[in-house]
Amino acid sequence: MNPIWTLLLIALPLIGALMVAFGREDRAYGAAMRTMLVTLIPAAVMLWYFDFTLGAVHQGAASVKWIPDLGIKLSIGTDAISLLLIVLTVLLGPIVIAASKTAIKEDRRKYYAWLLVLQAAMVGVFAARDLMLFYICFEFTLLPMFILIRCYGSTNRVAASTKFFLYTFTGSMMTLAGLIYVVYFVAQQTGTWTLDIATLTAIAPRMPVEHQAWVLLAMLAGFAVKVPLFPFHTWLPLAHTEAPTAGSVILAGVLLKLGTYGILRFAIPITPDAFIQYAPALGVLSVIGIIYAGLICWVQEDIKKLVAYSSVSHLGFCVLGLAALNVSGLSGSVLYMLSHGLSTGGLFLMIGFMYERYHTRDMRAVGGLASKMPVWTFFMIFFTMASVGLPGLNGFPSEVLCLISAFQSDASWSAAHEAGAWGTTLGPWFAVFAGTGMVIAAMYLLIMVGKICFGPLREPDDHHAHEELPTDLSRREIWTLIPLAVACLVFGLKPNLLLDAISDPINQTVAAATTSQQPPQPEHHIDQAEDHAMIEPTDTISNPMTEATP
């Protein structure tokens, strides 16, 4: 597959951003929309030419040398998982632009330009085959989001945007330190300082387990904040309530997936033995996240905060799948990434349309909209049911796979039957408690739908009809929702379209992760004198003033 398409996917939005930034204010929307639609073409071509049988192979690979001394070589290439995530991002692009046509009045050029840059950065992250491009794009998604929240948010947008940026930035600094340690270890083993993910994942598992544990913690510091895993989630509700509609949709749709994608692409392959050690802890955190965030949703008054906490709860399932470390777990979590993007993206679009008309997010001020906005209510119920995980819609297969993987990955169980594909990290009780998340999800989402859509009509007192928008959904708005709804239905009824595509990379990741590549005697292996001091970095960590001479 010719790498030009992946390049186009990244370059087109950037060129579009420049055109929009330096174009005319009133034509900003048109230019942005055209760019997004044009980027659909390379995505379609890639999807067409991608050979799914060897899904794990990076196709459309290309790389350009930048700073060989630091091993920096920007290389792109997509395997099945990153291709699907790229297609999700590119699909959300035009939808998000269309949704913010009437929402944004002033400074449109800046808004659309930064949205396009965000799009390019996200595609960059998924298409990156080396550490540097991944890290550059991973950080580069922060800036546009920070700007979107900062300039186009509502009341306390300043605090929200700063917390969002700093929380993720600190985490990613720790990840950078961890990853460079891995690169150093690999350079030390193979002699070349390469940032190429493939070589890293091939050699890094030889690291002794204690080093792997530290590296895993460093990586998780960055990715857990992004997911957001339970204790690190407090930035998400703030960011969501303050972000404009488009920001929220992209944040929930794709940015949260960077965390789980990072874990899938870095944490599991690079530090497999440590991951197996820490997977139960990860499982516990995600289960707590599911129930804890679910219950908080129940008492929320602000609708966006409610859906934000629901994303925290839903992504708990995704991480549970990853922690189970077996084929159904990983495929379930990848499926979850895609389906959560669609359903929660849809939900945020609905809330955005309602916010444009009623300018309030408080569930007490608005109610019984079914009588005034029937089409809106239909889509609202549709997306609610999708995120509740109604069978037949896309939430269900992913939830099934994540829960089954938790059941399967019971140590006693897989020992009795067969190791390998079944995983040994979690157990039935993880699945039972995570399952209660399904009930709690039904509770808070139905309460939200009940309060807003049904019951007697309640409107904020100062409500006046929107000058441009009709009371119910306009044609443009419906066209933003239809692709998401169709995708939800199609992936609900035919999840195997995705499952077969990603089965190859998933099987390889699981196989690699579960076979330990620990060298027989880790000590003698790293015996070059120069790194003798390296043997116990753990104690260097504990007391800063380490002595040099042995």
Add this chain to the structure above:
Amino acid sequence: MTEKLAFIIPELILFIATCLVMVTGQWPVRAIRNFTPWICGIALVLAGMVAAMTPGDPAALFPNIMPYAKFIIAAVAILLVINLTGTVDRELEDDVDNGKPFLPIRSTGAEFYAFFMFSITGLMLTASADDLIWLFLALELTSLPTYIMVAISTHKNQSREAAVKYFFLGALGAAIFLYGFALIYGAAGSTNLSEIAVHFSDNGLGTIGLAGVLIALLGMSFKIAAIPMHFYTPDVYQGAASPVSAMLAFVPKTAGFLAIIAITATVGWNEFGRLPATVESMLWIMAALTMFVGNTLALLQTSVKRMLAYSSIAHSGYMLVGILAGPGPDGAPFYRNGIAAILFYLLCYGVMTIGVFAVLGAIEKRNADGTTSEADDIEDLRGLCKTHPVLGWTVVVCALSMLGFPPLLGFIGKLGLFSAGISAGQIPIVIILGLNSAIAAVYYLRLVAVAYLDKGDKPATVATLSPYASRRLAGVCSAAGVVLLLVVAQPLIEGAHKAADFNAPVPHQTDTQQDQPAEHALADHEE
């Protein structure tokens, strides 16, 4: 003796230019006076090119540090010269325009540029120093002119106060590191750095030698504004005019680091790439404290110059990590060589900081009574992207680069430090480096937000353009540098890597003598 002269041709060029400048600066003809900065510029270009051509001194501890160091000094100095135009003699030139006669007694333009050139010459000398005396003289030559430049930069009390603080504390610092040098000479018996290095590697660091090295390092920490000696930085940077602060941010720091590299080279890194325990632990504490103090105190500042002062302290802390990492075993690749990382980071840091100072210099506040005062408060930058897009974007790009935002130059520099630190096994200090760049993100973000993002809830103060277009040019050049240097990053890194390959003194295979008792009585001195 003459072969040494070959190494200092660039300094000679600069010296000639200095004399020329002293003359043209006082010239009654306006055109000649305006030509003075051009002379400096041309001299610097010439010096830079000559320096790049001349090979380094093979006998020195860092044989080919000279070409690379002098080249980046010349490059950044050119940026500084562009930025410095119009700092002094502004009223005088206005009066001359209004027909008054040119009174040489009132003009300080000549001295200003002369002192600047002296300082740059001193800086280049530090780069080529291979002797304690040479190093001491070069350091003094670098810093003495800057005291005066700070004093005459603005005709206000604040720059005089800055000058007095800078001078006295500078003198104190100089005295301390001189005493250090004395002790080092005492311990090693020779002032030549290579011989000292050989002596230390043979007989180890005696108590006097250790004391000498520690006191010298502490003295020199004044130059790079590391922890114990950082107190002067915020007041001096705020007091001096922006262009002069820009110069202070780069010149003494580079001199300091070159000197520290020379001194730590004499002490030498053992086969595990670690400095002797005492030196390493002191440097470790200094680096950690510098980073934390620099970053945290910057959070509270409302004045941009004070914020940049603290940020420069923090950056010194980052660079100290490179010293801790050390050059690594001979022939170590770039990712292992801390010194190379420092040399490259110096360039990145120089370009970024000068960018923001240039923008500050490029705009000024029009007070109610018609006089213009210097733009210093962060509010002056509010909505700059709307009023002056070019300057606004310069601030944004430079601030993001200082933050270490990935694709920009600052990140590549910081990545060099990160990998050097980790490869040398200095994990805890690298984690502190990571944490601190996160803390730093707060105030750099505030800069970016004020310049670019805020819708200007509060009315933007009218920051008008200062008459001197050259400062805008300096700002644009540094912003362009931050972005374009990325393209040529590889050659620069190779240069830094070549400059930093350290030929450690080979310990003579003499029998393991006992440590000579340092203070054997003068009387029983036997042949």
Add this chain to the structure above:
Amino acid sequence: MDHLLHSTQLAQLAFPEAVPAVTMAHYLFVSAAMFVMGLVGFLTRKNMIVMFLCTELMFQGAGLALIAFGRHHLGADGQTFVIFVLCVAAAEAAMALALVVLLFRHKETLSAQAWKELNG
């Protein structure tokens, strides 16, 4: 060079019991004392000129140490170093006085306490 007897040795030969030998330690002690006195003086005195004198004292302290070491190593380096130190000290003195005159003209006082607007 080496056939010359050391002056102190001559003194001991001539008056063996009377004069105790002056070793390098004594010189180092004196130079350290001068250095510390200069430092303390710098910290305590308010008058700027006296403060500058104290820095000069510190410089001379270092110079003395240099001479002592030079004598110890029988090399000329120490003394050459001192000569340069003296000339640098002279340059500083010139600059210090110019600066003090400039400050006095504006604040009518020589005390360093007057200058503390820039802080925080």
Add this chain to the structure above:
Amino acid sequence: MINTTFLTSTLAMLQDGHAVDTHAPAVTHAATQIAEVGTGPKWILLIIGLPFLTSILCGIYAMIGNKTKLPAWTVVAGSGIAFLTTLAMYMSFDGTPYTVHAFDWIQVHFSSEGGDKSMIANFSFYIDTLTIYWMLFVTGLATLIALYASEYMSHDLGTSYCRFFGAFGLFVFSMACLVMGDNLLMLYLGWEGVGLCSYLLIGYFYKKPEAVAAAKKAFIVNRIGDLGLALGVYLTFVHFGSLEYAVLFNDPTLLGYIESAKTGDFSAIPRMAQWIPLLFMVGAFGKSAQFPLYVWLPDAMEGPTPVSALIHAATMVTAGVYLIARTYPMFLTSEYALPIVAWVGTITALLSATIAMAQFDIKRIMAYSTVSQLGYMFAGLGVLTPTGGVYHVLTHAFFKALLFLCCGAVMHGFAGQLDLRKLSGLRSVKGWGIVTLGMFIGCINLAGVPFTAGFFSKDTIIAEAFVTPGASMIGWILLFTAGLTAYYTFRVFFRVFTGPVEYHAGEEHHGDDGHDFHPHAPGWAVNSVLLTLTVCSIAASGLYFVGGNKDTHTKHYAQTMVMASTANYESPYSKHAIHAAHDSHDPNAGAGPRGTIDHELSMPIIGGDPHKVMYYVSAVFGVVGILLAALLQGPKGWQGLFIGGRTNAAECRMDPIARMCGPIPKMAENKWYVDEIYHMILVTPLRIISHIFHWIDKLLVDGLVNIFGFLPRLLAWILKPSQSGVLQGYAVSMAGGVTILLLVVFVIILQGGVA
């Protein structure tokens, strides 16, 4: 044969310490597998495709703003054709079950050492006698009730009409998926689909807050049940490696478990496998409104009556029974599963019967009677007679739908009036003849009057309860409940339909009250549906005598259908087994493929064989109940037939007695405060916990983050004084800094940190 320890162990469980009967006859019959599963014709997909098509069409009608009754007719046509296809399927069924594959749904392949296993859950359908049996009355009733609803819902034509019939069509589609699905995930899809449709339909009058609350409550309580089912499904896959019935029920491990279960030693069966039926049970109780999770059904009466008739009386609530019948082999393998099912069913029957006696809203009474009858069905399944349970499902479906539709007609006619204290003597109101007849037939069926369908099905369950050892206590409770059922059924009939004509309009009537209000009699659609249902209810009793199959020794239609399906297990003591053994002199003939006969164990009851005696005993209880109702609730006069003393609609002879026996009737009327208890035990504590979590999140977790964010600022405030601006201050700090640094370094050296 499940030996006697089976049920006695449950009693032991309840009254711990009771001596366990050690008698354990040996197992003789090898477990025969279900006949090979073939693949069936594609036209079967019509049954599923048509209802889905009708719901899509209704969606389109809503979009184009159709105001006519077209949606109703589309749904009636759709369900009608589906019913005819099911009939054709039944006719052409030759006994071997087959699957029809529509398209692939979820397939995940694991490559592991033990060969690559895979999880297959396709959109395909498994047809066997149980499916046909269920689909017949589901599609049949759906058509009838759709016809009834076409007129009943005619007062709000337009988008709401389309929305109603769209959800109706979707419901039939989901029920079809549930019943006909070939794997447990398809069952789960149908399970949640019917839950969604019941949510949409209960919340049809979305303007009324109580309807919205009821819909939400229904969905959430169902969802709790669904959680149990989901976990059961996942556990089945993890344990048995497959979800498809064809593979699952022929799984050698499962059959092995059944064998060891027969010998009574449940220790051989792994604990994981024993959890599966318990989880399925939670799902069944949630959907079929059994004791712990029944609270949603009475509130579901907020929905329109056709909804209550179809979903909350006939089809959806029987999904739980279908689940247990379908996965019956699994229930056999668990030690405590069937006993719990039996006991929960019995308790629910008794509890809801007592509540129904004290209610005044006739729809609420019917709702509680449905819960009670479902309790009977579960009791039937629990006491090892799937035939009895499943047959009761069929009969109950007909007469309960009939009763609900009559109540609906009454409500429709009297402007929403449902309180039996405000209606009396409808029998003699013009135009209400058919409704009264329908009501009467329904009531005698429900009460279990001899020779009615209700009587036969209820009687088999009670008889089996007495026959199965250890379950006689259940039998007595069921008998007593039968009496209560008879009482409250005829209480409604006598209060509403007999006695002096007196009626008051319900709240939907707009004019002022009084005599100018005249109820409008039901139209032709309603009457025709009521008539057909009456005929069906009567015909259902006929099924008890017809449909027997000689070679499999099945006595009647329901038994043949059940015996040929996966639930083909028959208690050795059942009447059928004894008859079969008697006819063919082979002791094991009558038992299902997994059971053997042991005659002497049939426990005599009141001196006779329970099967024979039960006709008379339950008949007696039924009639006594009816007489009591007539005495206490019936009107005065009319040739002395009615011995009751009621003269008007409001009071009756029961009131003084009720006042006399204190708080009990008041508590019964308030549904034993179960809702309030739930609210107190579950809802409020959970809400408090959520608020606590919310505060933890806002203060603790966020607080910690802010503290970490604030630390640098705090450090800055501490260090700020060091920049005092005074020259001497700086000098002192510098000197101090230098000395401290040197001291610290030397301390490190002295400490020997060097080594």
